[in-house]
Amino acid sequence: MTATLSSRDLPTEGLVLDGFMLSLNGRVLLRLSLRVKPGEIVAIMAPSGSGKSSLLAAICGTLDPAFEMAGHILLDGRRIDTEPPELRRTGILFQDDLLFPHLSVGGNLGFGLPAAVKGRAARRARIEEA
Structure with a gap:
C-alpha cells in the first residue's frame, strides 16, 4: 500500500517520491512513497527486472519512454518530474564505466x-x- 503526502506535509529539503508508480506494458513494477533527507542513504533492494535502475532513470529524467510513470518526484521542495534532465541537478554514477x-x-x-x-x-x- 502506498500513501501519498498532502502538500502541507511535503518537506522542503531532500528527495521525495510521492505516490510514485512505475509500470511497463501495463504491469506495475514499483510502487513507492519515500522521503530521503539530505545526508541520508537509502538502499533499494529487489530482484532483477523490478525497476530499480528505471527508478533512478525516472529521478534523473532519462526514463525510457516505454515505461509509464505516475506520482511526483520532488527535490528540495521543487517538483522535478516535469523538468528536462538538464534542469534537475541530478546524476547517476554507473557501476560500469560508460x-x-x-x-x-x-x-x-x-x-x-x-x-x-x-x-x-x-x-x-x-x-x-x-
Whole structure:
C-alpha cells in the first residue's frame, strides 16, 4: 500500500517520491512513497527486472519512454518530474564505466561538451575546469 503526502506535509529539503508508480506494458513494477533527507542513504533492494535502475532513470529524467510513470518526484521542495534532465541537478554514477575506451579522459570530457562551446582554447579550458 502506498500513501501519498498532502502538500502541507511535503518537506522542503531532500528527495521525495510521492505516490510514485512505475509500470511497463501495463504491469506495475514499483510502487513507492519515500522521503530521503539530505545526508541520508537509502538502499533499494529487489530482484532483477523490478525497476530499480528505471527508478533512478525516472529521478534523473532519462526514463525510457516505454515505461509509464505516475506520482511526483520532488527535490528540495521543487517538483522535478516535469523538468528536462538538464534542469534537475541530478546524476547517476554507473557501476560500469560508460567511457569511450579509445579516448583519453580529456577526450571523453570534451565529447560531452555542448556545441555552444566553440574553439579549441575554450573547449580545453572547460575540460581543465572539470
